[in-house]
Amino acid sequence: MTAGSVSKRSMQKIQNYLMAYAFIAVPVLSFVVFLLIPMVVSFWWSLNDYNGLQPAKFVGLQNYIELFTKDKNFINALRNTTSFVLLGMGIGPTLGLLTAILLNQKVRFLSIFRTAYYLPVMTSLVVVSTIWVMLYNQNGLFNTLLGSLGFEAVGWLSDPKIALVSVAIASIWQGFGFETVIFLAALQSIPREQYEAAMIDGASGVQQFFYITLPALRPVLAFVYIYGIIGSYQIFDQVFVMTSGGPMQSTSTIVYFLFGKFQDLRLGYASAIAYVLFAILVIFSFIAFKMEKE
Amino acid sequence: MKTQKPFRFYLGRFVLYAVLVVSSITMIIPFYWAVSTSLKMEQFVFSNPPQWFPNPPTLQAYLSVFTRINFGKYFLNSVFVAVITTLGHVFFDTLAAYAFAKLTFPGRDKIFFVLLLGLMVPFQVNLIPLYRIMATLGWTNTYLALIVPNLTSIFGIFMMRQFLKSIPNDLLDAGRIDGCSEFGVFWRIVAPLALPGIATLIILTFMGTWNDFLWPRLVTSSEALFTLPVGLAQLQAKNTSNVAQIMAGTVLTALPMIIVFLFMQRQFIEGMTAGALKE
Numbered sequence: 321m322t323a324g325s326v327s328k329r330s331m332q333k334i335q336n337y338l339m340a341y342a343f344i345a346v347p348v349l350s351f352v353v354f355l356l357i358p359m360v361v362s363f364w365w366s367l368n369d370y371n372g373l374q375p376a377k378f379v380g381l382q383n384y385i386e387l388f389t390k391d392k393n394f395i396n397a398l399r400n401t402t403s404f405v406l407l408g409m410g411i412g413p414t415l416g417l418l419t420a421i422l423l424n425q426k427v428r429f430l431s432i433f434r435t436a437y438y439l440p441v442m443t444s445l446v447v448v449s450t451i452w453v454m455l456y457n458q459n460g461l462f463n464t465l466l467g468s469l470g471f472e473a474v475g476w477l478s479d480p481k482i483a484l485v486s487v488a489i490a491s492i493w494q495g496f497g498f499e500t501v502i503f504l505a506a507l508q509s510i511p512r513e514q515y516e517a518a519m520i521d522g523a524s525g526v527q528q529f530f531y532i533t534l535p536a537l538r539p540v541l542a543f544v545y546i547y548g549i550i551g552s553y554q555i556f557d558q559v560f561v562m563t564s565g566g567p568m569q570s571t572s573t574i575v576y577f578l579f580g581k582f583q584d585l586r587l588g589y590a591s592a593i594a595y596v597l598f599a600i601l602v603i604f605s606f607i608a609f610k611m612e613k614e
Numbered sequence: 615m616k617t618q619k620p621f622r623f624y625l626g627r628f629v630l631y632a633v634l635v636v637s638s639i640t641m642i643i644p645f646y647w648a649v650s651t652s653l654k655m656e657q658f659v660f661s662n663p664p665q666w667f668p669n670p671p672t673l674q675a676y677l678s679v680f681t682r683i684n685f686g687k688y689f690l691n692s693v694f695v696a697v698i699t700t701l702g703h704v705f706f707d708t709l710a711a712y713a714f715a716k717l718t719f720p721g722r723d724k725i726f727f728v729l730l731l732g733l734m735v736p737f738q739v740n741l742i743p744l745y746r747i748m749a750t751l752g753w754t755n756t757y758l759a760l761i762v763p764n765l766t767s768i769f770g771i772f773m774m775r776q777f778l779k780s781i782p783n784d785l786l787d788a789g790r791i792d793g794c795s796e797f798g799v800f801w802r803i804v805a806p807l808a809l810p811g812i813a814t815l816i817i818l819t820f821m822g823t824w825n826d827f828l829w830p831r832l833v834t835s836s837e838a839l840f841t842l843p844v845g846l847a848q849l850q851a852k853n854t855s856n857v858a859q860i861m862a863g864t865v866l867t868a869l870p871m872i873i874v875f876l877f878m879q880r881q882f883i884e885g886m887t888a889g890a891l892k893e
Binding site for chain 2: 336337339340341343344346347348350351353354355356357358359361362365372419422423425427431432433434435436437438439440442443444445446447449450451452453454455457459460461464465467468493497501502505550554556557560561575578579582587590591594595597598601602605
């Protein structure tokens with residue numbers, strides 16, 4: 321082998337590397353400029369008193385301390401968001417699993433039923449919100465139907481005790497079809513023979529569910545709950561459109577609260593909120609990672 | 615015994631279908647009510663007993679949404695932003711995914727790992743500085759702010775990489791021996807084979823962009839740049855707007871996605887389950 325062919329080959333190699341780097345250049349650049357740098361800047365701002373107009377003033381952990389010790393509205397938003405997550409995660413995946421089990425019974429017209437559950441999933445949350453605002457109206461469909469059954473009208477979005485639940489109901493309606501589809505796909509991948517063998521051994525339907533179905537669904541269950549929790553903690557659109565955080569801040573959530581601070585130009589403070597949210601999500605992601613590893 | 619089983623079987627089937635039909639109808643009622651309300655005269659929107667069928671039906675709300683509010687413009691904005699963004703994802707995500715899946719270069723796995731870490735960062739964390747960057751560049755209230763930060767996505771790269779890994783290397787080598795450049799291999803061999811994956815990518819990106827709210831709401835204040843969800847939220851927030859009008863806007867915002875879904879149902883379902891069921 322001559323020296324010329326070696327250098328030719330290494331030239332070729334370098335050229336291939338450059339080509340590969342060119343292929344990933346736009347995503348990497350986009351990652352650095354639109355994600356990495358803003359992320360670092362955001363963290364720096366969270367340690368500063370900064371309004372975007374005057375120069376930032378370093379205050380250490382002051383923003384975080386204020387959030388957790390002085391800001392009742394933030395604690396309220398944190399509590400509301402957690403209630404929302406618990407409500408949604410308590411009901412949504414259960415509904416998803418129930419409907420998936422129904423659809424898994426060799427149903428005819430499967431795709432029609434599945435479409436009915438799934439349609440709201442691809443609908444924008446703004447659309448979902450405007451529809452439910454109409455349904456929840458004091459004179460809207462729900463109250464009219466309740467009235468015809470002899471019940472009193474409910475202040476779905478005007479009663480501070482109920483508003484958050486109303487937002488959660490609309491969100492569950494919007495989202496559980498996603499879980500239906502995922503659970504259905506998982507159920508369909510469980511081998512039929514397992515059930516047949518169990519039936520020969522005389523296992524009841526309930527026993528089959530707890531000893532075959534649930535264990536087989538475990539990884540998917542972990543996925544659904546963890547990603548559901550992470551998504552729900554970021555709730556914003558519904559609150560923005562349906563309630564603006566009211567009445568009496570009863571539906572104010574973390575991201576909605578952050579949005580308000582951003583509009584008030586408390587950029588350092590808003591950044592601190594973002595990092596608190598990030599910390600919450602990291603904890604759940606870590607749990608997800610642990611569970612998926614098992 | 616043998617004659618009893620069919621009876622129980624049919625009873626079970628009856629209950630099953632009854633539950634499915636009733637629950638499906640319950641799911642559809644809010645949509646139906648939105649469409650029906652959008653075709654009502656405003657004074658009948660909240661009539662008691664409720665008007666299940668618009669009487670008389672009217673297109674007044676749709677007319678006023680296009681004439682008194684600029685919904686046509688929002689619609690075009692949404693289409694433009696979603697189409698360009700989706701094209702960007704198809705090209706950049708697939709190309710990068712190809713490099714990560716099939717090419718060797720120094721730092722490949724490390725770079726990919728760092729990108730994956732970025733998946734964990736919620737958008738709210740970089741939101742505010744990102745807004746400032748847009749403002750500094752003078753991009754707020756332009757299409758640039760709506761499109762450029764979203765031209766590629768880590769999730770898209772990740773998904774396409776999984777997909778491209780299943781393409782046999784022999785095919786690529788055959789292309790190289792035939793004298794294709796690396797880009798030629800990508801364009802002539804990989805991209806056509808990746809079409810099913812690309813279909814999923816198109817759907818997920820288009821849906822995400824079409825339905826996106828927080829970012830477009832933040833970077834546009836001029837009505838001329840509103841996308842449908844932003845325009846619709848604005849319409850909802852105005853005290854002067856009437857319910858039939860809001861529902862006309864709602865239907866116009868939701869309908870394109872629903873039509874796309876009905877035509878590409880299989881890819882939708884596959885795309886949605888891909889992330890969850892991949893080991």
